[in-house]
Amino acid sequence: MVPSVEEVSSSLVREYLSRKGLKRTIACMDEEHPRTQASINNRSLLKQLLNIEDLYRKNKVQKSPLKTLLEIIVKHHIERLRPEKIPTGEATEIAESTGTTSDYPGGTPSVINETKGDENTPGFCASKHTERRSELKETRSVQVTDVSLISRKDRPASLNPTDFIITDADDQKVQSWISSEHENFAQREAERNSLTTGATQRSKTSRIRRGMMAGPVPQESNRKGQRVKAPQLMPSREEESRDSQDGLELPVKSTSSWGEENLEFVYSTEETPEEKSFRRKGRRTAKTIKVKTRPSAHELNMSTMVLDDIDDSEDLPEVPFQRAVSNFNFAGCPMDQHTAAELKTVLLGSSLSSFSAEWKNQGFTFSDTHDLRYGIVQKKGGPCGVLASIQAFFLKKLLFEYTDGSDSILQRLRPSSGDRRRCLVLALAEVLWRAGEEKQAVVAINSGRSHFTPVGHYRSERLLEMVTCFSVDNIKDLQVVLEQHIDQYETGTLGCILLTISAVLSRSVKKVREDMDLNTTTLIGAHGYCTQELVNLLLCGRAVSNVFDNDVELDSGNGNTTLLKGIKEPCQVGLLSLFEHYNICQVGDYLKSPSYPVWVVCSESHFSVLFGLERELLVSPDQDPQFDLYYYDGLANQQEEIRLTVSVGKSTQTCEEVDADLIPPLELCIRTRWKDALVDWNETEPIL
Known part of the structure; x- marks a missing residue:
């Protein structure tokens, strides 16, 4: 297959940028114009396609040969147009003062x-x-x-x-x-x-x-x-x-x-x-x-040349983007209209639907408040389920995994900007890796240019058209790709959408539909709220519709059964739901008792996070236990740390009964995990 003019041109530009050491420029180019299978990464092949082997050999015998193929081509064409000789680099003082060139x-x-x-x-x-x-x-x-x-x-x-x-x-x-x-x-x-x-x-x-x-x-x-x-x-x-x-x-x-x-x-x-x-x-x-x-052409005895330039057979070097995170390059796959239509249908219900402004303007930006530097800020309602899920995995990494043992656990709640970014990368990687069944994952990034022109039954909003997907088959490469493009997730405005797309593609649209009780269910519901299926996809790697343990078969009474799909294995982070207090649903032990004391809290159609600092919270409580939990709500414009002291056991039975209507919903959620627990807000105004 003969490469297209566009591919040869882009490869020629990449060769020029690589030779000039413009590393960040190459990285930006790879984002906006991703490499494909047809991209040329070998200089020898590129010279053959451009038919410039003779020009290249003549250039190499010069005292100061040009370094890039693009410069060789440009010099050749300029010399054909002008009888004067063309300077290629260092101008002398005389040339500058009199207009003559070398x-x-x-x-x-x-x-x-x-x-x-x-x-x-x-x-x-x-x-x-x-x-x-x-x-x-x-x-x-x-x-x-x-x-x-x-x-x-x-x-x-x-x-x-x-x-x-x-x-x-x-x-x-x-x-x-x-x-x-x-x-x-x-x-x-x-x-x-x-x-x-x-x-x-x-x-x-x-x-x-x-x-x-x-x-x-x-x-x-x-x-x-x-x-x-x-x-x-x-x-x-x-x-x-x-x-x-x-x-x-x-x-x-x-x-x-x-x-x-x-x-x-x-x-x-x-x-x-x-x-x-x-x-x-x-x-x-x-x-x-x-x-x-300058020697004339017939004086050059090409057979006696001794060329000591670099090996032309070598591939063009790949360029890292941030802090030299990788020496590898990952081929991106531009989004096509068929995949974009499938994504819109499973997310929004129709390829004619559009993402709300709340989703388009939301990324994973951290709080500037000193005591809440670990918190991800939510601008408006809508994508709270995505934000809370990533916040939970971020806290898991920050408090229990990303540590060298030099800081106390309280000091980890005041992370540096570098630690926050690194833990965010690790959290995103874990979510996507689990969605891909720990076999493969897909990272979606915004390339900045459209890859297809929408036609037919599809509404364009210049969003999915610009997405490029990077597929990897091991978690280390996944972390590298996310590290290279973390700015789009952390400080960009499309972070939540890109992550959601990445999770669905990592799982695949087909498997996401198979996970649901009804394959017509969408991941983004009315008013732009996250459905339980989307939250479960991020927490557990499967877009199941329920939160109880394992699958449940219901007898319909006419000899037919309905299969309700639940959580099939213990989770790393958990979930507490106010609906369980009202007996609307039952949260299973896989979510109630996760591997780490971090829970996503579903209360009043909103998702927030509750977490502890000690993993001992998850074992059977002794007599009269007492421990602290921390609460964070990214949408509440929280300005101070909220620390709750939870008392469980006989001591709570002697407490004066309080009117149930005045009990904060967060306390009711906590009691679904620790029955009859007494919660002390430590002089913080209770959230009603």
Whole structure:
């Protein structure tokens, strides 16, 4: 299958971002434009698809090769449009001041612009130099090492590239040099023809004395003699060392540019001991200056290339998002309309229904109140069942599991922001992992862009269309995915919806319907309230309709039976219901006596949380036991911690009977677990 243009383009962008080290940008891109099975993670394959192997090989032999395929492609197309050479990185001071650019990838070689002009103008001279350099294939290195002949008075205070530009004041001297150069041009042509085939052109140097340039140095000169060397891609270190012995004397200082033409000079990075000695004696020497030309295409002997770049067969590195939580990447599956319609039907009853504003604007945001830093804040009524269920698992992690033993249990009720976020990740992971029967789980995130255009019997609200789902098959990977996208759950506005979608998909829509007594039941009921099926899905991993233990068969009287599905195994956190006090339902021991002393409280069509700090609460009470329970309601705009002291046993029988209408519903819920318990609100106003 041939990858689409979109997939190749996105893979090219990812390669660029990866090479540039833009880790967070890649993570954001993976959220908004998730990778698919067709995504390309191998550079070699990407080069083959783009047919740029030749461009890539030519780039690698440059002194400063480009790092990304995108830059190589862009440079190639720009050079086709413009005759000028394109700088690829580091611009020199001269290039910035005069508008000229380098023709070598690293921005290091010298460039002379070609302009038309009279033979008596400096522009003609520069043009001849460029033409001669391309035709004769001059050697790549011309160096300047000695300016001792420059007078101390005329010598600039410091040598830099802008000091080597001839001034208008020296125009007459320059024109003399032009005439000399023009007369010697024919001689240089003859010299070129005399060179043997396969050898590089001879290095020519000239002297500049106080602004005057002389002709070529005679071949008899030993110190500045010419060399003939075999063709090769790059000069060796030994040859560069020998080249540094050839030099030119520098012109006097200059104050203005030479028309529109100038030379770029690149200095060596280190100063030799001889240069340091000259400077100590009051004599200034110039650092080695190299003027290099770019090799032509036919000079490149591709068979002799030695490339020491990275291995192209390696896959593109994956990028972690927060605190380097993972070195792995998880392929996301964009939401399709069929799945979105099924989700809306099982959640809301119809694919034409919409989520309420209370659901759309609710995430798992924690309280800023110092004594309630463990509490998740609910903005408006509706998704309280989801919030209370996650709050229960969060408290279980915070108080009993996520600890190194250094803090007391009371100190854990004042968690740091980092501890809160970590425990939230662990709580969400446990809920989803249990919904997936501890075999697999799905995490839904908002990608920020629509994956399908709704048609037919479906109402769009630009919500499910933007969902991308990540499927994992072990709990460690599940925690990693949640950690990478926890901002969408904690500080985002769609946290409750995303979690509910994740839980349903982890369980699967089909199994959720099979869990219910009636498969037409919805998980979000009238007025946006959570049904018992949704709460049970989050607490126990199954969307059953009842809270008693195990399944119950009812005889319909006509030989038919009705199967009522209940809780089939002990739960980690429990549930207490006011409906049990009124004999409307019966909560089984699996929920009443969970593994940890944390309960979701269902009272007056609202869900909140009750929890203790000691697991001993769950064992058989001794005579006259007394213990503390803490209550938290995210919707009550709670500003202080509510601590209840519960007394159970004979001591409660002597207490004065109180009017049943004045007993707070929370106390009635507590008495469904501890019969005849006496509750002391510890000077806190009872919640009626």
